[in-house]
Amino acid sequence: MKIIVAIKQVPERDAQIIVAPDGKGVDDRDLAYTINEPDAYALEEALQLKEKNGGEVIALCAGPDRVASTLREALAKGADRAIHVNAGDLAQRDTLALAQLLADAIRPESPDLILTGLQSDDLGLGQTGVVLAELLGMPHATLIMHVEATSSGLRVKRELEDGWFQHLDMPLPALLTIQSGGNKLRYATLMGIKKAKSKPTATITASPATVPPTIELTRVYLPEKQKRTQMLTGTPAEIAVQLVEKLQSEVRVL
Amino acid sequence: MSGVLVVMEHQDRSGSPSPSRISLEALAAGQHLAKELGIDCSAAVLGEGIGSLAEQLSGKALTKVFAVEHTLLTQYTADGYVHALQQLIRKTTPGYVLFPHTYQVRDFAPALATRFQQVLISDVIAIHASSGGAPILVRQLFQGKLNADYRPITTQQAPCFLSIQAGSFRSDSLQNSATPAPIEPFAVDLAPAQIRTTPSAPFRESANTVDLAAAPIIVSVGRGIREQENIALVKTLADALGAELAASRPICDAGWLPMERQVGSSGQTVSPKLYLAVGISGAIQHLVGMKGSKTIIAINKDENAPIFEVADYGVAGDLFEIVPALTKAILAAKG
Structure with a gap:
């Protein structure tokens, strides 16, 4: 099975996110980047499918030069090769335009299966995978916890809300967005890191955006608090005393 | 292109379908947007045998309730919903299509928006609208660390698609109407071969022992x-x-x-x-x-x-x- 995993590079989870001076984005000067965690689960699922069924895993990422480090990490974990769609203007492209870039890179590969995370930790739009499937004319399924190859294609376990699940059967080629928790993430081994250096990465230069975006981000700002939070300060013992006092007199659970 | 269309979701695990709370919240968002822009608001329900579901909505202040019925919509599939809603939207030409931001909506709405060369503005927490201009749609970035204002760039050829986060609008703020909204059946052209996935019945892993x-x-x-x-x-x-x-x-x-x-x-x-x-x-x-x-x-x-x-x-x-x-x-x- 030939599997492409579409991954995104995002700021690290604990990064201090600061609004850019123009108020239309975030200040990226001091940000450290990593693989979008849901995409790490998609990569893990792809590697396990390859271990079970054989085939090839290709990591695909669009972004500026810095995303090369995330692709290297995917190679170190076990992807066979990488495709870097080099584009420095992703902020000017909407989901549809980004999915077009990815679709253009995927078509010549004719993969059996495309995996990606259910959403990104930065923008959280949660739709690149589904849009990509639509552009490629493939069936898709989202929030997938488990994938099994069958004689006619795939049988997947999809997460519904409130602890419900559902199985779906679908033909190949197909696209799945992967939910976290179905697998345990692996770490890159020293051997893997060494091997990654000799694995091929193809770089495709993105053509300039031609279609104007359908949505415009006009302002980024700190959210207003929904409640007036009373922050308690002091030594741990002093804070504990204040909390117990609240639990007794106001919350009335003690 | 005019008017607001809210696509409802329903629960049917007890045998009689009723609108989910989050889709009633999306309906409240739709009424709010329509009122601010001075345009109509309608709702759509999809499935088979959904007459009673449509009737439950006809008491709300709505221009129409579309009952989109087809035997292939009995169980949700992304393909079925995309085809059906594409036809409804082409026919009724709403300016805005609202959804509750649920797992089901996340599964099909991005593909539906793509059919109209649009991008779904997902997980919206607030709508600032006034007549004469494009509304500002607020959503969260970086897992809620920041808010962002988005403005749809409307083209007149396609509606703006947005999904509403749970709890952002109150279902008890829904406006009712003394005269019931007319229920309009909408016939869908749908063939089994157009549905590429075969879903099984939903199940629970194990009974929750922790309530x-x-x-x-x-x-x-x-x-x-x-x-x-x-x-x-x-x-x-x-x-x-x-x-x-x-x-x-x-x-x-x-x-x-x-x-x-x-x-x-x-x-x-x-x-x-x-x-x-x-x-x-x-x-x-x-x-x-x-x-x-x-x-x-x-x-x-x-x-x-x-x-x-x-x-x-x-x-x-x-x-x-x-x-x-x-x-x-x-x-x-x-x-």
């Missing part, structure tokens, strides 16, 4: 706990308070606590008397499951964590120092 929704006090733990062995620290605090222990998704993903103890959009929704969040940053998916709690106390090392936006009392500090001190003080207070 977090009934617990008056919940102590919940998140990523900040760092190691599985540290969970004991929070368990001791929960025991001291007589609380149920719960967790955010990453803790359950890692297998440190069972999935049935998860609070959030993919776990349980709770509104206890006290929700004490330990080492939880407050990603959107977690907040929608607990922000209805009567009192929220949060302990987290990052003073800018989104959890502090919903907390009544906050402690920005090291949980490994504060939790043992709090457990000790609670035990002392109880004598």
